[in-house]
Amino acid sequence: MLEIKQLEVKYDLISALREVSVSASENTITTIVGSNGAGKTTLLKTISGLLRPASGEIRFLGNRIDNASPSKIVKMGISQVPEGRELFPRISVYDNLMVGAYLRSDKKGINRDLDRIYHHFPILKDRRRQLARNLSGGEQQMLAFGRALMSGPKMLLLDEPSIGLAPVIEQKIMETISNLTQEEDVGVVLVEQNAALALSIASYGYVLEQGSLALKGPAEDLIKDDSVRAAYLGL
Amino acid sequence: MTILQFITSTPKRFVYALIGTIIATPLLVALPHALTSYWQSVLVIFALNTIMVMGYRVITTMGGWSFSHVATAGLGAYTTAILMTLETPWSFWATLFLGAGISGLFALIIAYPVLRTRHYYFFLSTFAAGEALRQAYIQFKGITGGSFGISFIPRPEGFWGIDFNTTTGFYYLVLAIALIIWLLLYRFDLSRVGRTIKAVAANEELSESIGINTWGHRTLPFVLGSVIAGFAGALSANFNGAINPLDFGSILMFKLVAAAIVGGVSTFFGPILGLLYLTALEEIFRAFAEWVPLLWGASVIAVLMIWSGGLEMAVLKLLALLRPILFNRAKNSSAKNIG
Amino acid sequence: MQVLANIIFLSSFYVSFAVGLALVFGVMRTINFAHGEFYMLGGYALWLLSGVLSNTIPDGATFIVAMLVGAGVVGILGMLVQLTLFERLKEQPFSIFMATLGLSYVLQVVVVKTIGPMGRSVPAIFPGFIMFEGAILPIQRIVVLGFTALMMAGLWYFLMRTDLGRAVRATAQNKTGAMLQGISMGKIALTTMFVGSALAAISGTLMGSVLMIGPFMGAEALWRAFIIIIVGGIGSLSGTVVAALLFGLIDTLMTTFGAGKFAAMVDAIIMLLVLSFMPNGLLGSRE
Ligand SMILES: Nc1ncnc2c1ncn2[C@@H]1O[C@H](COP(=O)(O)OP(=O)(O)O)[C@@H](O)[C@H]1O
Ligand SMILES: [Mg+2]
Numbered sequence: 001m002l003e004i005k006q007l008e009v010k011y012d013l014i015s016a017l018r019e020v021s022v023s024a025s026e027n028t029i030t031t032i033v034g035s036n037g038a039g040k041t042t043l044l045k046t047i048s049g050l051l052r053p054a055s056g057e058i059r060f061l062g063n064r065i066d067n068a069s070p071s072k073i074v075k076m077g078i079s080q081v082p083e084g085r086e087l088f089p090r091i092s093v094y095d096n097l098m099v100g101a102y103l104r105s106d107k108k109g110i111n112r113d114l115d116r117i118y119h120h121f122p123i124l125k126d127r128r129r130q131l132a133r134n135l136s137g138g139e140q141q142m143l144a145f146g147r148a149l150m151s152g153p154k155m156l157l158l159d160e161p162s163i164g165l166a167p168v169i170e171q172k173i174m175e176t177i178s179n180l181t182q183e184e185d186v187g188v189v190l191v192e193q194n195a196a197l198a199l200s201i202a203s204y205g206y207v208l209e210q211g212s213l214a215l216k217g218p219a220e221d222l223i224k225d226d227s228v229r230a231a232y233l234g235l
Numbered sequence: 236m237t238i239l240q241f242i243t244s245t246p247k248r249f250v251y252a253l254i255g256t257i258i259a260t261p262l263l264v265a266l267p268h269a270l271t272s273y274w275q276s277v278l279v280i281f282a283l284n285t286i287m288v289m290g291y292r293v294i295t296t297m298g299g300w301s302f303s304h305v306a307t308a309g310l311g312a313y314t315t316a317i318l319m320t321l322e323t324p325w326s327f328w329a330t331l332f333l334g335a336g337i338s339g340l341f342a343l344i345i346a347y348p349v350l351r352t353r354h355y356y357f358f359l360s361t362f363a364a365g366e367a368l369r370q371a372y373i374q375f376k377g378i379t380g381g382s383f384g385i386s387f388i389p390r391p392e393g394f395w396g397i398d399f400n401t402t403t404g405f406y407y408l409v410l411a412i413a414l415i416i417w418l419l420l421y422r423f424d425l426s427r428v429g430r431t432i433k434a435v436a437a438n439e440e441l442s443e444s445i446g447i448n449t450w451g452h453r454t455l456p457f458v459l460g461s462v463i464a465g466f467a468g469a470l471s472a473n474f475n476g477a478i479n480p481l482d483f484g485s486i487l488m489f490k491l492v493a494a495a496i497v498g499g500v501s502t503f504f505g506p507i508l509g510l511l512y513l514t515a516l517e518e519i520f521r522a523f524a525e526w527v528p529l530l531w532g533a534s535v536i537a538v539l540m541i542w543s544g545g546l547e548m549a550v551l552k553l554l555a556l557l558r559p560i561l562f563n564r565a566k567n568s569s570a571k572n573i574g
Numbered sequence: 575m576q577v578l579a580n581i582i583f584l585s586s587f588y589v590s591f592a593v594g595l596a597l598v599f600g601v602m603r604t605i606n607f608a609h610g611e612f613y614m615l616g617g618y619a620l621w622l623l624s625g626v627l628s629n630t631i632p633d634g635a636t637f638i639v640a641m642l643v644g645a646g647v648v649g650i651l652g653m654l655v656q657l658t659l660f661e662r663l664k665e666q667p668f669s670i671f672m673a674t675l676g677l678s679y680v681l682q683v684v685v686v687k688t689i690g691p692m693g694r695s696v697p698a699i700f701p702g703f704i705m706f707e708g709a710i711l712p713i714q715r716i717v718v719l720g721f722t723a724l725m726m727a728g729l730w731y732f733l734m735r736t737d738l739g740r741a742v743r744a745t746a747q748n749k750t751g752a753m754l755q756g757i758s759m760g761k762i763a764l765t766t767m768f769v770g771s772a773l774a775a776i777s778g779t780l781m782g783s784v785l786m787i788g789p790f791m792g793a794e795a796l797w798r799a800f801i802i803i804i805v806g807g808i809g810s811l812s813g814t815v816v817a818a819l820l821f822g823l824i825d826t827l828m829t830t831f832g833a834g835k836f837a838a839m840v841d842a843i844i845m846l847l848v849l850s851f852m853p854n855g856l857l858g859s860r861e
C-alpha cells in the first residue's frame with residue numbers, strides 16, 4: 001500500500017536519510033526501529049509531506065505522493081500521530097478530535113467515527129469538554145490516536161507512541177495499536193526506539209541506523225537476530 | 236589603565252581608523268565651502284543623523300532593533316530646548332551632557348522590561364514606550380509647549396573664531412562631536428566588551444552558560460546607543476532652533492531603521508552608507524517629498540526580499556575584488572586588516 | 575454614571591481596534607503594522623459612501639453598507655498583504671514589521687494625496703441623546719457600542735462554532751499539529767488576514783461615525799493597541815478584551831480626574847511592569 005524507494009532527505013546540505021526503501025501494507029504493523037537520531041522522525045515527516053525528499057519516490061496506493069501537500073496526503077488516507085503528539089493544548093478534547101476530521105464533510109461518517117473512538121478510548125468521552133493540556137500523558141497519547149483516526153485513514157504513521165510513558169501504559173498502548181489494526185482496517189507504520197516493544201506486535205520490521213537501512217525482515221526473525229539483540233534489545 | 240597600556244593594547248584596525256580619520260578630517264572641514272547654503276544644511280542634518288545611526292547600530296549589536304530610539308533622542312532635544320530658553324538660560328554644554336544623560340537614564344529605566352522581550356515583543360514594546368514618551372511631549376504643554384513645541388532655542392557661543400550661528404560653524408561643532416563619537420564607538424566595537432556583546436547576541440544561552448553577564452551585555456549597548464541619540468537630539472534642537480513632537484515621530488525612526496537595513500549593520504560604515512543612500516533619494520526626489528518614505532520603504536523591502544546584506548556587502552565584495560589590484564604588494568598587512 | 579458610560583465607550587473602541595491585531599498575531603505570529611491604516615480606510619469608507627449615497631438610502635443603511643464595503647475591500651487588501659509580503663518574508667519577523675511599516679506610510683501618503691491631509695467628519699447618523707441616571711448618552715455612541723458587541727459576537731461565533739474557525743484556533747496553538755490534520759497553512763493565513771483586516775475596517779467605520787476621520791487616525795491609535803495586546807498577552811483574544819477594559823477604565827478615570835496628560839505615561843508604565851513581572855501578559859500562554 002505504501003512504497004518508498006531509494007529515498008534521500010536532506011537538512012540543508014546534510015543527508016538525514018540515504019537510499020531508504022520501505023514498504024508497508026494494509027492491516028499489518030510495519031515497524032521501523034532505530035536509536036535516537038537515526039532518522040525515523042525525518043522519514044515520517046517526509047511521508048506526511050512536511051519535508052520534501054531530495055531524491056527517490058514515495059507511492060501510496062500506486063500514486064506518487066512525494067511532491068503532494070500535507071493536506072493532499074491526509075486526504076488520500078495517510079494520518080500521523082507525531083512525535084510529541086502535537087495536540088492543540090487550549091482547545092477541548094472534542095475540538096481536537098474534530099480538527100482531525102477537518103477535511104471531511106460527511107457528517108454521518110464523522111459522528112460514527114467519533115463514537116467508535118469514544119468506544120476505543122472511553123476516557124476521551126468522559127473528558128471531552130476538558131482542555132487537551134489538562135490530560136495525563138497516556139490520555140494525551142490516546143487523544144493523538146483518536147485525532148489521527150478522525151480523518152478516516154487507511155494508513156497510520158506512529159512516531160514513538162510509547163515515549164515518556166510508564167511501562168504499564170506503554171504495554172497498553174501497544175495492545176491498543178494491535179487492536180486498532182485489526183478492528184479499524186488500517187495499515188500501521190510504527191516507529192520506535194524501543195525495539196523489543198515494537199517488534200513484539202509488528203509483522204515486519206526495518207532497522208534504521210544513521211539514516212540508512214541496516215536490516216529488514218519479518219519481526220520474529222529480527223527478534224532472534226544477534227546483531228539486533230545486541231544493539232537494540234540490550235541482550 | 237595607563238596611557239602606555241592603552242596604546243599598546245590598541246588594535247591595529249583602530250590605529251588605521253584613527254589615521255584614516257586624521258587624513259579625512261581636512262576634507263570634511265573643507266566640504267561646506269564647496270556647497271551652497273542649502274546643501275550645507277543638508278550636510279548638517281546628515282551629520283546629525285549619522286550620530287543617530289551610529290548610536291542605533293550600537294543597539295543593534297546586541298541583537299535587537301529598537302523602535303524607541305528617536306523618541307529617546309527627543310529627551311536630549313527637549314532638555315536642551317527647555318533649559319536654554321529659561322529666563323536664565325543654562326550653558327549649552329551643560330544641557331548637551333545632561334540631555335544625553337537623561338536619554339541614557341530613560342533607556343536604563345525601560346531596559347529591564349523591554350530587554351526581557353525578543354522579536355516582535357521587542358519591536359512592539361519599544362515602539363509603544365517610544366510613542367508614550369512622545370505623547371508626553373504633546374501632553375505636558377506647560378513644559379514642552381505641547382504640539383507646537385519650543386522655539387527660539389539659541390545656539391551655543393562660538394570659540395576659536397568659529398561662529399556656531401552660521402551653518403558652517405555649526406557643522407564644525409557637529410562634525411567634531413561625530414568624529415569623537417565615531418572613534419570612541421569604533422574602539423568600543425573592537426574592545427573585549429564590544430566583542431562580548433556580539434557573542435551574547437549570537438548565542439545568549441551559550442554565553443550565559445559560560446558565565447558571561449548577558450544581562451549587562453545587553454543593557455550596556457542599549458543605554459550607550461541611547462546616550463548617543465541624546466547627543467544628536469540636543470544638537471538638532473540647537474541647529475533647528477525649534478522642536479516639536481513630530482520631529483521625533485515614526486518617520487525619522489523609519490529612516491534610521493531603513494538606513495540600518497539598506498546599509499547593513501555588520502560593519503560600522505553600513506548604516507552610514509544606508510543613510511547616505513536614503514538622503515540621496517530624499518534630495519533627488521525633493522519635489523515629491525511626500526512620496527519619499529515610499530521610496531525608502533521600497534528600498535527596504537527590496538533589500539529584505541532580494542538583496543540581503545545591503546550596501547555594506549556590496550562594498551565589501553567590491554573591496555575584496557579591488558584589493559589584489561591595489562594592494563598586491565602588501566599581502567600580510569592586508570590579511571590582518573580583514574581579520 | 576457618566577463615567578461608567580465613558581469607560582464602556584472607550585473600552586469598546588480599544589477592543590474593536592486591537593482584536594484584529596491580536597487575532598493575526600495569535601495565528602500567524604506576525605504583526606501587521608498597517609493595521610492602523612486599515613482602520614483608517616474603514617473610516618474613509620464611511621465618509622466616501624455617506625457622500626455618494628446621501629439622499630438615496632437612509633443614513634442607517636449607509637452606515638451598514640459602509641461597514642460591509644469597508645470590511646470587504648480592506649479584508650481583500652489584507653489578503654493581498656498576506657500573499658505579497660507575509661508569504662514571501664515568512665519566518666522573518668523583523669522584515670515583516672518593517673515592510674508593513676513601509677506599507678502604512680504608503681497608505682497614509684495615498685490618502686493624503688487623493689483626499690487630503692485634513693480631518694473629515696460625517697454628520698451624525700443617529701442624532702440625539704438619551705438621559706439615563708443623570709448621564710448623557712449620545713445615541714450614536716450606543717449604536718456604535720451595539721455594533722461592536724455584534725462584531726465581537728460574530729468573531730466569537732466564527733472561531734468557536736465553525737469548522738474553519740476551529741482550524742484557525744488549532745493553527746494558532748500548534749502549526750505542525752494543524753498541518754498534519756490536513757489544514758492548509760496558506761488558506762488559514764488568508765482567512766486570518768481577511769478577518770483581522772476586516773475587523774480593523776469595521777472598527778474604523780464605527781469610530782468614524784463619532785470621531786474625526788483623517789489619514790493619521792490609525793497611526794495615532796496603533797501604539798495603544800500594541801500596549802493592549804502586550805498587556806493582555808500577545809495572541810490571546812480574551813487577554814486583549816481584558817486589557818482593553820482595563821485601559822478603558824484607567825484612561826477614562828484619569829481624564830475624569832484631570833490627569834489625562836499622564837494617561838499615556840501610566841499606560842506605558844503598566845506595560846513595562848507587566849513585561850517585567852509577567853512577560854506573557856495577563857492571559858497569554860507561554861511560547
Ligand atoms: N530540523 C532539522 N535540521 C537539521 N537537522 C535535523 C533536523 N531535524 C533532525 N535533524 C537531524 O537529522 C537526523 C535524524 O533526526 P530524526 O529524524 O529526528 O531522528 P529520530 O527521529 O530517529 O530520532 C539527526 O542527526 C538530527 O540531528
Ligand atoms: Mg524522532
